[in-house]
Amino acid sequence: MTSHVILRVLLKLLIPVIMLFALYVQFHGDYGPGGGFQAGVIFGAGMILYALIFGLEPALRVFSPNVLRTLVAAGVMLYGGVGVATILFGGNFLDYDVLAHDPHHGQHLGILLVELGVGLTVAAVMATIFFTFAGRGRTDA
Amino acid sequence: MSDLPGIHLVLFTFLAVIAIAVIRLKDLFAAVMLMGIFSLLSASLFTVMDAVDVAFTEAAVGAGISTILMLATLALTDSEEHPAHNRFRVVPLLAVLATGGALVYATFDMPRYGDPSAPIHHYVAPHYLEHTDDDIGVPNIVTAVLASYRGYDTWGETTVILTACVGVLLLLGGHAVVERFRRTTPGQEDGE
Numbered sequence: 001m002t003s004h005v006i007l008r009v010l011l012k013l014l015i016p017v018i019m020l021f022a023l024y025v026q027f028h029g030d031y032g033p034g035g036g037f038q039a040g041v042i043f044g045a046g047m048i049l050y051a052l053i054f055g056l057e058p059a060l061r062v063f064s065p066n067v068l069r070t071l072v073a074a075g076v077m078l079y080g081g082v083g084v085a086t087i088l089f090g091g092n093f094l095d096y097d098v099l100a101h102d103p104h105h106g107q108h109l110g111i112l113l114v115e116l117g118v119g120l121t122v123a124a125v126m127a128t129i130f131f132t133f134a135g136r137g138r139t140d141a
Numbered sequence: 142m143s144d145l146p147g148i149h150l151v152l153f154t155f156l157a158v159i160a161i162a163v164i165r166l167k168d169l170f171a172a173v174m175l176m177g178i179f180s181l182l183s184a185s186l187f188t189v190m191d192a193v194d195v196a197f198t199e200a201a202v203g204a205g206i207s208t209i210l211m212l213a214t215l216a217l218t219d220s221e222e223h224p225a226h227n228r229f230r231v232v233p234l235l236a237v238l239a240t241g242g243a244l245v246y247a248t249f250d251m252p253r254y255g256d257p258s259a260p261i262h263h264y265v266a267p268h269y270l271e272h273t274d275d276d277i278g279v280p281n282i283v284t285a286v287l288a289s290y291r292g293y294d295t296w297g298e299t300t301v302i303l304t305a306c307v308g309v310l311l312l313l314g315g316h317a318v319v320e321r322f323r324r325t326t327p328g329q330e331d332g333e
Contacts, residue, residue, distance in 0.1 A: 125305065
């Protein structure tokens with residue numbers, strides 16, 4: 001795995017672009033195709049590519065499993081938190097109109113936060129599942 | 142079928158060929174690779190049908206992550222299929238043929254592809270198309286439906302993904318936790 005020089009050099013250039021593209025897909029979902037699910041999967045794929053080429057141990061040092069597990073729950077909490085916040089502001093669960101003075105701004109803010117929650121959870125889940133699979137192979141061998 | 146553009150026919154033909162090849166293959170590594178190509182072709186098909194968001198997800202999840210997870214599974218198990226029995230059986234064949242026939246028969250009742258009078262285009266879709274600009278103010282109607290109109294469903298989907306992660310960690314990740322516990326316990330006895 002560690003001897004693929006061309007792959008390593010290429011991926012060093014590619015992985016930041018992949019992650020930047022994931023962020024673009026995440027925050028441009030209101031205007032173009034994309035959203036939390038797609039962005040999360042692309043970001044997760046970036047992390048998995050890193051683990052595939054540079055090995056599991058360096059990848060686990062960069063993306064700590066504990067942080068990833070926290071992010072898995074944090075994404076769902078963010079989504080649910082937006083729902084609870086809308087109730088506290090006097091609306092229905094996940095009725096973003098009440099989040100800002102202008103209903104459209106509220107909708108924009110709500111969709112942004114909710115998609116961010118989805119993206120966080122999906123990215124962290126993809127990476128966690130892969131690291132768990134790969135890590136099991138290492139410890140058993 | 143004649144009103145379908147040629148690209149649809151080409152893509153559908155490739156899909157069918159790849160599906161049959163995946164069933165026939167004994168080498169699971171090649172089957173996983175073909176499944177990735179299958180997903181990529183599906184994504185192309187969705188793109189041709191103007192469902193860009195779905196195509197995006199299919200390409201990222203189906204061709205990307207699924208393939209990697211399948212390969213990770215093959216690394217843990219065996220990449221060669223070992224069928225338990227190769228015997229030809231009549232009853233399962235009849236059951237499959239009957240089910241397949243019923244499904245094909247059901248498609249005769251479905252509206253034609255792209256039919257504007259199909260029920261799906263007269264339920265909530267027109268409401269979303271007409272009111273998204275006033276209600277939500279977001280240019281991408283798919284995002285508006287997904288995150289706002291159908292916020293409950295997306296919340297449920299996110300919870301499903303969380304549950305999947307918890308399941309994988311409970312089934313596979315528990316091992317690492319146990320190993321870490323085993324490693325530290327004798328280490329303390331050795332005076333580490």
